[in-house]
Amino acid sequence: MIPTKNKTEDSLSTVELNDQTIIDSKAIKLEKKNKKAAESEAKKEAFKNTIEVKEIEPQDLFTKVKKPLLKDRENVIEVENLDFYYSSGTKQALSKINMKIKQNTVTAFIGPSGCGKSTLLRSINRMNDLVENVVIQGAIKVNGINIYEPGINVARLRTEVGMVFQKANPFPISIYDNVAFGPRSQGIRDKEVINQLVEDSLRKAALWDDVKDYLKDSALGLSGGQQQRLCIARAIAMRPKILLMDEPTSALDPIATLKVEELILKLKKDYTIVIVTHSMAQATRVSDYTAFFLSGELVEYDRTKRIFTNPKDKKTEDYISGRFG
Template identity: 80%
Template sequence: MTAKQLKNLTNKGIDKVIETSTTKTLDFEEKTEDLELLSEEKLLTKPKKLPLSKRGTAIEINHVDFYYQHGNKQALFDINMKIKENTVTAFIGPSGCGKSTILRSINRMNDLVEGTALEGEIIVNKSNVYDPGVDVARLRTEVGMVFQKANPFPMSIYDNVAFGPRSQGVKDKAALNQIVEDSLRKAALWDDVKDYLKDSALGLSGGQQQRLCIARAIAMRPKILLMDEPTSALDPIATLKVEELVLKLKDEYTIVIVTHSMAQAARVSDYTAFFLQGELVEFDKTKKIFTNPKDKKTEDYISGRFG
């Protein structure tokens, strides 16, 4: 083979290598582009939380007046508000301003107080809860309540959570076990008590008892959770755990919380309603209420000038 033939053969080999390398590079680039397109498509189709402005209404309160003492004492004056789904709404205001009264009106807990009366309407699930013939027991199943002071039943941890489902006719042991575990997990209590489910609930700490009460409410599969100052009797660490829990639960529930703590309202809520002397002074996104309130009374209360 002559030197010229060898050179031609070598050049052909180099050209082949370059061609093969270029083809592989192009293939790699095409595949990379496909992966990028796939990632973008996946990103675009990934479920996103609806912005607050586009969420539906969970609770609608229209022209509500409320009376104690057989109509002799008016506690609420023409309350109007719409509470959005899967949000946390904080009710703030000084003692006696009506925030707990309106909260308890949502699931008709005020019916238990003699001599009370409500005018107007509160719409939950597109129905006025004060219409004649409303099944109040069912309403309280769909609208759970957590009270200011933890009130576990004097029975085991397991029986506390299973109490509601059993009363609704759930008898299957496996189903009850699942409900108890799911509810305790959602209440961030499962890891603390899973080995002590048969122990008395009264042996738990104050913070654990309050989370147990939340688990008990969750076990009824409500759509709405009402919380009346749920951390007022707790220490700062237990309070933080409940607040973290509230932020997680709003993905599944609509939460309304009454609180005297401005810091707590700012930390956990999406919307804040300020009540004063039975009137709803202002209701808006929490950030706006705390940074740029419309009403001077709101500004004065938040800044600590009164209340």
């Protein structure tokens, strides 16, 4: 008689076998995981051993990256006892102006119309030489040189001290030729050099992306804000050290104004900027220093924050609070 298997015993054996398989599988996975972790740790240690650790002296943590404070920066413009007269000395526009403007800062000139702020701005690169019968007494020094001394090369001065006017004034030629005009007038003829100057200047003026595909188009086809930035690019192409801006956003809408203000904040890394503005809000947004003029006199000149929060002179307080002007 052939013996028969007990079905219950056979079923139990199968369950025991499956349980053992699961246990073995988990053990294998755990072993692989541990092995992988050990290999990873070994790689980390090997990597650490290849790095040379250099000890840094405590003083080196600051001296290499610390930027000079505003008060410690070099004075690049110095105005000394400046008197300015129109009409052969019969009409005084500026009286005994004394101030020093520091490198890589933005200085705002504020004050009511006719107070002399634009006259002083134009005096810094001798644009007032184009006005008949003016009389100037005192000195304006740019990088230590009195620009009103006899024998000063005015054309060279205006290369060093660029000017951006109240109303955008692009030439009625192409965008490219507008920017290239200054370098060409200085005798630069190398096309590759001109191309690089044009691109660099348009990039710094935050205009390159807008016009790079339309460089041969007329500059007069640009919007008002773009035309003003083109004029800034044209000034930058001359590689000046100082940029003078006479109400550069007065004819622009708020969006274009914001773009020019953002540009000014970027440009001060490379240039010293002096801006005339009637906007108190603009002065607080873009300038490091503010000078308040009234009736041809410099009433107060200080850090912008101090001028607008704690002015020393009652006249300054009255003007910035809107009591007159």
